[in-house]
Amino acid sequence: MTYKETTIPGVWIIEPKVFADQRGYFFEAFKQEEFDSIVGGVRFVQDNESCSSKGVLRGLHYQLAPYAQSKLVRVIKGCVLDVAVDIRKGSPTYGKYVAVELSDENKRQLFIPQGFAHGFHVLSEEAIFTYKVDNPYMPSHERGIRYDDPTIQVAWGITDPAAVNLSVKDTQAPTLAEAENNFSYKR
Numbered sequence: 001m002t003y004k005e006t007t008i009p010g011v012w013i014i015e016p017k018v019f020a021d022q023r024g025y026f027f028e029a030f031k032q033e034e035f036d037s038i039v040g041g042v043r044f045v046q047d048n049e050s051c052s053s054k055g056v057l058r059g060l061h062y063q064l065a066p067y068a069q070s071k072l073v074r075v076i077k078g079c080v081l082d083v084a085v086d087i088r089k090g091s092p093t094y095g096k097y098v099a100v101e102l103s104d105e106n107k108r109q110l111f112i113p114q115g116f117a118h119g120f121h122v123l124s125e126e127a128i129f130t131y132k133v134d135n136p137y138m139p140s141h142e143r144g145i146r147y148d149d150p151t152i153q154v155a156w157g158i159t160d161p162a163a164v165n166l167s168v169k170d171t172q173a174p175t176l177a178e179a180e181n182n183f184s185y186k187r
Helices: 032-038
Strands: 003-004 012-015 019-021 024-026 046-053 057-063 071-077 078-085 097-103 109-112 116-122 124-135 142-144
Touching: 003 024, 057 078, 071 078, 071 097, 071 116, 078 109, 078 124, 097 109
Parallel strands: none
Antiparallel strands: 003 012, 012 109, 019 024, 046 124, 057 116, 057 142, 071 109, 071 124, 078 097, 078 116
8 A cells, every 4th residue: 555644744645556457456455554554553443334425515523532533534436525624723734624535446545633623525426435433433522613614615626505415413513713622733
């Protein structure tokens, strides 16, 4: 696998080596020892999967400490624009984001450490999205930030805002300035 750190330190794009022939393809999606030696020690405890249709936007989500989650995300079917926003107070990249297209064709993965809000917008007719997390889902610690927060200004590639399909929870999410956040930047 190839590991490329993004413009925000700690956020990584991981590209597998795909072996393809007339029968199909094979690739290693995760190797703990390799991941630990490059990205750092993260103990994943849960795998999640979602299926969403075109125009669905999920996010921007995070969990407060002590249930904060690092995520290793990828798309099994379809295509999404995946976004990680730095919400660590005091960080030189606070409020900045990384956006990466993840698809079944490019087979990229994105590693998002704790202290980041995460979301994705479905670009294909359907997307099956999977991710590993290092803490279990804890509804009492779940929080969100508006996908269209004017201070973050994520370039989602949305041409028709009326076509964006959000959950009720996401339509009611606060801005970054209003959101509850217990993350601090550590050098």
